[in-house]
Amino acid sequence: MDIALLSLSSCLGCQMVFLSLEEYLYELIGGNRVVYAPFLMDKKELHHADLALVEGTVRNTEHFLKAREIREKADRVVALGTCSCFGGVQGLADLYPESRLLRSRFGDTAFEGGPQGVRRLLPLDSFIRVDAYLPGCPPVPALLEGFLRSAVSGDRLSREGATVCAECKVTSPPLPQPGPRRLTEGSGEPGKCLLDSGFFCLGPLTRDGCGALCPSGMGVPCRGCRGPSGRVLERKGADVEGETVRRLARATGKKEEEIRAEVPDPAHTYYFFCLAEPLLRKRRSGGTSPYLHRLGE
Amino acid sequence: MAHLVIGPLTRIFGHASLRVEAEEGISPRVRFSAFGYRGFEMMARGVHVDNLPPLVSRICGPDSLFHQAAACLVVEKALGVEVPPAARSMRELALWAQFFERHAVSLFVHGLPDLLFPSSDPGLRNLVSIYRVDEEVVRRLLSLKSLGTAVLRETGGPTVHGVNFRPGGVVRDLPVESRERLADRLRSGESLLLETARLVKLLLRRSEETVRRAGSIGGSFLAGHDPGGMGITGGSPALFTPGTEVVEPRPVEDLGERLREEPSTSGHVVYAGLEGTEGLTVGPLARVNVNGRYGTPRADEELSELKETWGFPVRYPMVAHALRMLEMLHAWERMLELLREPFRGTLGETLNPAAGKAGVYIEAPEGGLVYGVELGEKGLVEELSIVSPLQFNLRNLEKSLAEAFASVEKEGQERVSDVLHMVVRAYSPCVPCGVH
Amino acid sequence: MAEERSILLDEARCIGCRECVELCPQTGGTQFPVFERGERVPRVANPGSCLACLTCVEVCRSLALTVDGLRRWEGYVDPRAGNKEAAIY
Numbered sequence: 001m002d003i004a005l006l007s008l009s010s011c012l013g014c015q016m017v018f019l020s021l022e023e024y025l026y027e028l029i030g031g032n033r034v035v036y037a038p039f040l041m042d043k044k045e046l047h048h049a050d051l052a053l054v055e056g057t058v059r060n061t062e063h064f065l066k067a068r069e070i071r072e073k074a075d076r077v078v079a080l081g082t083c084s085c086f087g088g089v090q091g092l093a094d095l096y097p098e099s100r101l102l103r104s105r106f107g108d109t110a111f112e113g114g115p116q117g118v119r120r121l122l123p124l125d126s127f128i129r130v131d132a133y134l135p136g137c138p139p140v141p142a143l144l145e146g147f148l149r150s151a152v153s154g155d156r157l158s159r160e161g162a163t164v165c166a167e168c169k170v171t172s173p174p175l176p177q178p179g180p181r182r183l184t185e186g187s188g189e190p191g192k193c194l195l196d197s198g199f200f201c202l203g204p205l206t207r208d209g210c211g212a213l214c215p216s217g218m219g220v221p222c223r224g225c226r227g228p229s230g231r232v233l234e235r236k237g238a239d240v241e242g243e244t245v246r247r248l249a250r251a252t253g254k255k256e257e258e259i260r261a262e263v264p265d266p267a268h269t270y271y272f273f274c275l276a277e278p279l280l281r282k283r284r285s286g287g288t289s290p291y292l293h294r295l296g297e
Numbered sequence: 298m299a300h301l302v303i304g305p306l307t308r309i310f311g312h313a314s315l316r317v318e319a320e321e322g323i324s325p326r327v328r329f330s331a332f333g334y335r336g337f338e339m340m341a342r343g344v345h346v347d348n349l350p351p352l353v354s355r356i357c358g359p360d361s362l363f364h365q366a367a368a369c370l371v372v373e374k375a376l377g378v379e380v381p382p383a384a385r386s387m388r389e390l391a392l393w394a395q396f397f398e399r400h401a402v403s404l405f406v407h408g409l410p411d412l413l414f415p416s417s418d419p420g421l422r423n424l425v426s427i428y429r430v431d432e433e434v435v436r437r438l439l440s441l442k443s444l445g446t447a448v449l450r451e452t453g454g455p456t457v458h459g460v461n462f463r464p465g466g467v468v469r470d471l472p473v474e475s476r477e478r479l480a481d482r483l484r485s486g487e488s489l490l491l492e493t494a495r496l497v498k499l500l501l502r503r504s505e506e507t508v509r510r511a512g513s514i515g516g517s518f519l520a521g522h523d524p525g526g527m528g529i530t531g532g533s534p535a536l537f538t539p540g541t542e543v544v545e546p547r548p549v550e551d552l553g554e555r556l557r558e559e560p561s562t563s564g565h566v567v568y569a570g571l572e573g574t575e576g577l578t579v580g581p582l583a584r585v586n587v588n589g590r591y592g593t594p595r596a597d598e599e600l601s602e603l604k605e606t607w608g609f610p611v612r613y614p615m616v617a618h619a620l621r622m623l624e625m626l627h628a629w630e631r632m633l634e635l636l637r638e639p640f641r642g643t644l645g646e647t648l649n650p651a652a653g654k655a656g657v658y659i660e661a662p663e664g665g666l667v668y669g670v671e672l673g674e675k676g677l678v679e680e681l682s683i684v685s686p687l688q689f690n691l692r693n694l695e696k697s698l699a700e701a702f703a704s705v706e707k708e709g710q711e712r713v714s715d716v717l718h719m720v721v722r723a724y725s726p727c728v729p730c731g732v733h
Numbered sequence: 734m735a736e737e738r739s740i741l742l743d744e745a746r747c748i749g750c751r752e753c754v755e756l757c758p759q760t761g762g763t764q765f766p767v768f769e770r771g772e773r774v775p776r777v778a779n780p781g782s783c784l785a786c787l788t789c790v791e792v793c794r795s796l797a798l799t800v801d802g803l804r805r806w807e808g809y810v811d812p813r814a815g816n817k818e819a820a821i822y
């Protein structure tokens with residue numbers, strides 16, 4: 001199989017995971033042809049690929065043209081990483097109009113022959129058709145390996161979803177707990193559910209697949225790097241903010257308004273990885289549109 | 298004006314291209330052009346400090362912990378919080394691991410293939426093609442890289458964008474069993490590490506012509522002033538100007554006052570410099586020139602040999618490859634030292650929201666990273682500013698590229714592209730950090 | 734009499750938050766509560782009382798509950814769907 005691996009606007013973190021695949025990396029490059037991967041090799045042009053993995057999202061016309069070219073030349077296009085799937089952390093740029101961002105950094109500098117910026121941040125599938133999504137910021141090596149194995153053998157590129165909590169090995173502490181709180185106020189008791197301990201854990205609303213790496217393994221709340229769970233994406237009534245607030249109110253014995261009043265940065269706290277995802281935008285409650293100031297230009 | 302565009306550049310961290318402006322009679326100019334500003338400073342406005350490290354982490358995956366550490370340090374300084382020693386050691390361990398990993402990728406995936414196979418088609422100089430002819434070499438190089446990755450996994454959870462750092466300290470300690478396991482793993486790589494260091498040394502000597510062709514750099518060097526720690530956990534930088542023989546300390550406050558940023562018209566990487574200083578360089582060359590030694594036995598032994606071969610202060614950008622290798626050795630030695638330390642005691646301080654303002658300087662793998670922050674009354678981030686290594690090095694990089702271009706101009710476009718790529722890889726610029 | 738409902742509680746997944754116990758209309762203040770608080774995880778005491786309203790299935794954060802074979806939908810594989818939710822790995 002001919003494989004292409006490339007990035008648009010990204011942090012390169014997803015590509016770094018390729019280099020951490022260990023034994024499977026050798027199986028992959030031994031049994032397939034890597035035909036295009038600017039990060040790894042000096043091949044200036046892509047002719048055709050059976051599978052193209054695209055990291056990052058479209059930030060300017062250069063990225064857009066590249067994405068379109070890949071779509072034409074690749075049989076299957078995969079959105080690799082949460083930036084590509086849902087806009088990722090850089091989707092938080094939708095909090096401001098692009099012109100304001102550029103002005104704040106470059107003043108009135110006139111660039112020679114640079115690309116045009118996009119009007120707003122969107123996932124890759126808003127620009128080109130995408131055949132499969134592998135979210136994660138970045139996806140952990142085991143997940144990437146599982147995905148690549150399916151892709152190379154021609155299997156379906158989706159798996160039955162669950163939530164991070166379904167993989168989380170914690171138990172609920174007795175309620176009420178102090179909070180709402182953040183790690184800057186100190187850690188929680190090891191082995192206890194962080195959400196029920198009063199922390200902002202997005203596990204219940206986040207897709208599984210990482211093995212609950214942060215809460216179970218490290219005692220750190222899940223910030224939702226695998227992106228919204230299937231239900232959150234599909235069900236218009238699902239409300240990331242509302243459900244978290246409700247559970248935190250329950251855990252701390254406080255009123256929901258009191259919880260909300262303690263969150264000065266709701267866009268970052270609840271939609272850190274998916275502010276740019278259109279499926280979350282128009283909702284009666286819990287929609288992201290109140291935070292998107294990009295189109296008010 | 299005759300324009301030649303080389304790019305998109307390959308085997309580097311990120312997207313960029315070169316624009317060569319050459320005309321009869323005037324000296325050529327090469328511009329490093331990278332677009333893709335993402336607006337991280339603005340995205341940070343109004344955030345709770347707890348959300349700051351994971352946010353800036355996404356500026357750059359390979360350097361993610363350095364951004365996280367800088368964000369933590371700057372917030373702690375603004376709030377006047379002293380982080381407990383156990384947390385400092387834990388952070389340092391994770392930072393050395395990422396330092397090691399980033400250098401390994403920069404060397405083995407990006408830089409080394411050119412030195413290994415200088416006369417083969419550039420399209421074949423990469424790990425994937427090398428794997429087809431010699432599996433063992435690739436396995437060995439990547440197994441070295443994985444030493445860093447293993448430490449990252451245990452100290453931070455995810456190996457990219459680890460989650461253990463938080464303003465005020467760290468979340469989790471490393472249990473004794475993990476320490477022992479990791480130390481064993483690191484030690485198992487010892488002979489391979491030394492062998493690879495020897496290889497890099499030989500390859501560089503063999504490529505002396507290319508090394509000289511990429512020119513040498515003048516001007517001053519800026520690096521964390523901390524023999525033995527290289528300043529990766531923060532501290533005061535110092536300036537060294539060859540010929541003056543003095544290392545001038547430059548407290549961060551002073552640095553902040555003299556820091557000058559100037560947008561480039563050919564890309565989103567903003568030039569950064571210090572007022573009153575010509576041609577600033579940061580990164581491996583600056584670290585060794587400012588501090589003169591690494592502070593661990595293996596690395597220093599190798600360093601004295603390198604000084605004999607290439608002279609001291611080190612002026613050739615291509616020699617950075619060898620210095621990266623020595624820094625990997627140093628990182629490896631430091632990781633082992635840190636793993637031996639029993640970390641006991643508290644892992645963090647509670648942060649109370651308050652207003653404050655601060656700046657910090659830390660050494661990231663490719664040089665000085667400067668963070669400035671202003672916190673409002675409620676302790677939220679009001680202003681964030683970031684200056685990254687590539688911004689400091691951009692002028693010198695362009696100068697080295699111009700020199701190299703002048704020396705190969707007549708040898709045809711392919712050769713020009715090949716040599717300029719090598720110069721870029723010697724600087725190992727981090728474009729995502731540069732544009733941020 | 735209605736056939737007994739099947740309520741499966743996956744103990745490996747359950748974290749013991751007891752939201753199901755609190756929100757089940759047939760548990761609080763009823764004579765034959767579906768759930769009892771249990772030890773580490775809730776205990777299904779009287780499945781016969783269940784109305785199959787699926788409140789518990791819907792609220793369970795770890796997808797530990799199955800009522801009459803019905804589980805919460807979280808983006809399972811549906812090759813015909815062709816929508817984003819069904820194509821995620």
Ligand code: SF4
Nearest residue numbers: 011013081082083137
């Ligand atoms: S998804 Fe995360 S790791 Fe991957 S490119 Fe985006 S920010 Fe980096």
Ligand code: SF4
Nearest residue numbers: 165168193194201203
């Ligand atoms: S800690 Fe977070 S992920 Fe784990 S069970 Fe609790 S809410 Fe879910």
Ligand code: SF4
Nearest residue numbers: 210214222223225226
């Ligand atoms: S626990 Fe959450 S934030 Fe951590 S890796 Fe998993 S999905 Fe990402």
Ligand code: SF4
Nearest residue numbers: 747748750751753793
């Ligand atoms: S809601 Fe789910 S996780 Fe919570 S106690 Fe009930 S079954 Fe267990």
Ligand code: SF4
Nearest residue numbers: 757783784786787789
């Ligand atoms: S389905 Fe409804 S009635 Fe039955 S156990 Fe669940 S919440 Fe109770």
